[in-house]
Amino acid sequence: MKFGKTIYLDYNSTTPVDPQVIEAMTPYFYEHPGNAASKGHVMGWFAEDAVENTRKIVAKTLHAEPAEIIFTSGATESINLALKGVADRYKVKGKHLITVKTEHSAVLDTCTYLAKIGYEVTFLPVNHLGQIDLEELRNAIREDTILVSVMFANNETGHIHPIAEIGKICHDCNVLFFCDATQAVGKVEIDVHEMGVHLLAFSSHKIYGSKGVGVLYRRQTAPSIQLTPLFHGGGHEWDLRSGTLNVPGIVGLGTAITIANQRMKQEEERLGQLRDYLERNLIDQIEGVEINGDVQKRLSHVSNLRFLHIDGEALMTKMGPSIALSSGSACTSASAAPSHVLLAMGLTDREAKSSIRFSLGRFVEKEEIEEVISKVTSAVQSLRSISPVWDMYKAGMLP
Amino acid sequence: MNSYNIKYSSVLLAHFNNPSNVWSGKDETDFEQIRWFDRDSGDSIYFWIRLSEDGLKIKDCFFRASGAPESIGMASWVTVFAKNKSVAEIIQSIEMSAREQLELKPVHWHVTKRCKMMFTRLIEKSKY
Secondary structure, three states, X not given: OOEOOEEEOEOOOOOOOOHHHHXXXXXXXXXXXXXXXXXXXXXXXXXXXXXXXXXXXXXXXXXXXXXXXXXXXXHHHHHHHHHHHHHHHOOOOOOEEEEEXXXXXXXXXXXXXXXXXXXXXXXXXXXXXXXXXXXXXHHHOOOOEEEEEOOOEOOOOOEEOOHHHHHHHHHHHOOEEEEEOOOOEOOEOXXXXXOOOOEEEEEHHHOOOOOOOEEEEEOXXXXXXXXOOOOOOOOHHHHOOOOOOOHHHHHHHHHHHHHHHXXXXXXXXXXXXXXXXXXXXXXXXXXXXXXXXXXXXXXXXXXXXXXXXXXXXXXXXXXXXXXEOEEXXXXXXXXXXXXXXXXXXXXXXXXXXXXXXXXXXXXXXXXHHHHHHHHHHHHHHHHHHOOHHHHHHHOOOOO | OOOOOOOOOHHHHHHHHOOXXXXXXXXXXXXXXXXXXXXXXXXXXXXEEEEXXXXXXXXXXXXXXXXXXXXXXXXXXXXXXXXXXXXXXXXXXXXXXXXXXXXXXXXXXXXXXXXXXXHHHHHXXXXX
């Protein structure tokens, strides 16, 4: 389904809100305007019921208890609450945290902040497939380590980390395990107990819910995780996240996650077939296309491709507004910064900048993938037809 | 949407999407070639330039380029801008003209500097 004239293949950035989700949310903007914290009247009770209903759905999805679910404004806030909350609460035990170089900036920047205020953070490397070495993780854990933070699935490559194995290592070493599952919830089965996860974050807008709603799972038993809150003022969410709850957004999350659970297997299979079809055709039709990352253990809807001697930004610009994709760089400073994920996997700056992420989703149809294959192929040919670097490559002067 | 791309002006996008004066690899002998290749980013711009018979002005200018849209769009624009101008004129005005006409954002100004340097090199290497 096109959005305007654009084929949207950037579902890892955000997803369109599912019409069923919009339908569920709509009454809570006007017909049911209550504040879930208003305990004295029916409007408040109604809102509270709606919030608690979603809390139960989220808890069931994660194999957790409703009281272990905290609603926030998004994954970034959940991540901040988990990392800063644990760091402050457990600082008597130690001030060392471990994370991975390919984490989302919400984790990396928070860890960098903690490092600035006196904590020590180990940033584990990954190999060329984006995998961490579990022995290296085990060896990095020290007496004063309080938390390990590893994402469930990488947002750029789709690589899925061995969460249960990491959870076991953390359990063996008696450290807390936080998992940023923003790209995984609704796409793969998650059981926080089986996986040994103590804290887990995700957001609604990655699973066809609205922006502005996040979740932090915090284990309450064996052990009960303590957190220092980021916000004060009202004592909502068991004193851990003060602030009026976004009732329509939370209701939408309940519907979004219900649909995601119902369609998980079906969508995984369908999108996997479309993604493989896209990759196969681009690799067949264009010289010098390679897949970045681990093709065995990745989310079925994600493909990160590298186009030899093509600038990703130029490729996307060449296709104009017809296709929405994400490049391996972000032009935020004097020069476009290559993706830290791809660099951590050992790609050069140029290789990272030659990379494009295709992330498919619920509303993508095969005809659109056909159009994308055609447009990408044509754009690459056009760019190479005026490229002296491509001339040099073809003449054997460049690898 | 009026402008679908907020990073680049419509003029730059027009040059990027439909470049003017692309060098087709003709075996010409009276062209000077100036090149810039950034090994880190992979961006490169090559110009092929022919001076007028009196050597005072640029008669023809062609390019090939690869890399970011600003490099390719700028290179195409330069081939139009340079025609019938002296190299000295180009060196003097290319940066400001490019920034104004292509509505370049500061983040892309480094490409105008590169082009100015390339024409400065042309003076050094050519008979001009």
